[in-house]
Amino acid sequence: MLKYRNISFIGAGSMAEAMISGLINKAGISPERITAANHSNVERRSELINKYDIQAVSFNELSLKNTDVIILAVKPKQAEEVLQQLKPNLQDHHHVILSVLAGISTPFIEEIIGKHLPVIRVMPNTSSMIGESITGISAGKFVKNEDLDLAQELSKAIGKVKIISEKQMDVFTGIAGSGPAYFYYLLEHMEDVAVENGLDREMARDIAAQTLYGASKMVMESDDSPAELRKKVTSPNGTTAAGLDALDENGGGKAIEAAVENAAERSKTLRKEFEKVPVL
Numbered sequence: 001m002l003k004y005r006n007i008s009f010i011g012a013g014s015m016a017e018a019m020i021s022g023l024i025n026k027a028g029i030s031p032e033r034i035t036a037a038n039h040s041n042v043e044r045r046s047e048l049i050n051k052y053d054i055q056a057v058s059f060n061e062l063s064l065k066n067t068d069v070i071i072l073a074v075k076p077k078q079a080e081e082v083l084q085q086l087k088p089n090l091q092d093h094h095h096v097i098l099s100v101l102a103g104i105s106t107p108f109i110e111e112i113i114g115k116h117l118p119v120i121r122v123m124p125n126t127s128s129m130i131g132e133s134i135t136g137i138s139a140g141k142f143v144k145n146e147d148l149d150l151a152q153e154l155s156k157a158i159g160k161v162k163i164i165s166e167k168q169m170d171v172f173t174g175i176a177g178s179g180p181a182y183f184y185y186l187l188e189h190m191e192d193v194a195v196e197n198g199l200d201r202e203m204a205r206d207i208a209a210q211t212l213y214g215a216s217k218m219v220m221e222s223d224d225s226p227a228e229l230r231k232k233v234t235s236p237n238g239t240t241a242a243g244l245d246a247l248d249e250n251g252g253g254k255a256i257e258a259a260v261e262n263a264a265e266r267s268k269t270l271r272k273e274f275e276k277v278p279v280l
Contacts, residue, residue, distance in 0.1 A: 029157070122135060
């Protein structure tokens with residue numbers, strides 16, 4: 001189904017590029033079926049054309065006549081302005097809108113466009129560039145089963161998918177949307193301390209990244225919970241226990257919880273800043 005759809009990205013930033021890369025390189029979508037549009041950054045459009053062989057145009061040049069799927073990938077503060085500009089060209093029974101806008105709800109989008117169009121929130125992360133995203137999907141009130149199937153098919157092209165409710169999207173954003181940055185931050189510090197203790201930086205990076213990858217794979221392939229896996233590799237008075245003690249003493253667990261909660265709260269704040277429609 002997806003390979004026969006024409007897809008237009010409204011916005012040409014890092015998230016749009018991650019999804020474009022995943023759709024082309026992992027799902028085999030023809031680049032000629034993908035268009036990216038931004039307001040005035042000609043250099044960015046040229047970069048995407050040269051890198052992915054897609055179409056890239058200014059927002060004013062974008063035609064939605066041959067577009068089936070519209071992916072909103074602008075900054076949340078631009079949401080209302082962009083939706084108002086798109087509104088005259090949106091057609092019932094033709095367009096499906098997918099939104100990757102953090103903190104912007106489907107009711108808000110539905111009210112702005114004023115049409116009975118299917119609107120689906122899709123929250124991937126930047127791992128979609130290598131086909132390893134975890135994407136949350138929540139459906140608006142005009143979404144039919146075939147629309148949800150389309151959103152899932154598109155999202156599966158860039159990784160795994162979870163269907164969640166609108167009210168769960170903030171915490172999902174705090175974990176999955178922002179989560180890669182938490183792990184990169186962790187790897188940064190593991191790499192730095194390894195270098196300080198005599199390891200080559202590239203080697204240290206490989207060691208830390210493979211360790212994280214292996215641990216993640218264990219969680220995904222084991223029936224044990226993360227807590228149970230942690231206990232299995234922690235011998236009393238051993239090196240792992242010493243490391244975990246240091247994490248506890250320095251508030252490691254609470255820091256992780258706070259990171260997720262802060263990101264989720266920021267998602268809620270964005271909605272309050274840019275919306276007038278409450279989440280149902």
